[in-house]
């Protein structure tokens with residue numbers, strides 16, 4: 001019989017994509033640009049402090065191509081905190097020269113397909129670390145939303161638990177062959193945003209994104225059941241890199 005799988009949830013996630021309005025940026029005075037940058041860097045310092053206190057985590061990446069110029073990925077305990085972060089950023093002078101292009105709300109999720117029976121997963125420090133992770137500061141990021149298909153013979157939600165477990169095991173095997181090359185954060189978004197999951201991948205070598213997504217396309221789990229939204233790919237940012245990017 002098909003039945004819902006128990007899931008474990010950790011921190012809430014906001015992937016916030018922005019473009020820079022270069023005309024607006026160039027029209028600010030040197031002094032205003034300095035103030036805008038100071039405000040931005042003080043927010044970055046606050047995000048770092050939250051991460052150091054293990055109360056959340058933030059990743060900051062540029063985005064290549066016209067879909068956005070940069071992305072914040074914030075992980076926090078509550079949706080209210082994510083809202084506060086968003087509002088605090090929106091109030092800054094720097095935000096006035098940015099244009100929101102896309103956002104995605106989800107919560108870090110682990111299914112119980114591979115759970116060990118008879119154990120309390122929340123007592124397992126490895127599981128808690130995966131639900132409330134400090135995001136990697138890898139050179140590259142790749143984000144995309146996805147669904148599991150619900151059509152005719154390819155309806156994920158009509159499969160039995162055993163069938164789904166079989167598919168996820170095969171998926172996990174491919175995933176594990178990328179150990180050390182790709183770090184994935186899978187966040188559930190049913191009832192939170194327009195797709196069912198937000199997938200964020202981190203890698204030192206951006207080619208590994210192409211390799212893993214390509215290899216998974218041939219695996220039945222993704223071949224039959226995977227539906228994908230837009231892909232965003234980019235490079236690690238920090239204060240120094242942002243200063244270079246904003247320099248006129």
Ligand code: VOV
Nearest residue numbers: 111112113114168172175176178182184197199213216222
């Ligand atoms: C480093 C790569 C990597 C690894 C190791 C990995 C492993 C695993 C395991 C073991 C499990 C099952 C956990 C459970 O539920 O017990 C999952 C679960 C999941 N994955 Fe994954 N995945 C990876 C990588 C990885 C990628 C690249 C994608 C995108 C798929 C693609 O085609 O573009 C993905 C998707 C998902 C999703 C949407 C889920 C939830 C499905 C659900 O129905 O719940 N994932 N994933």
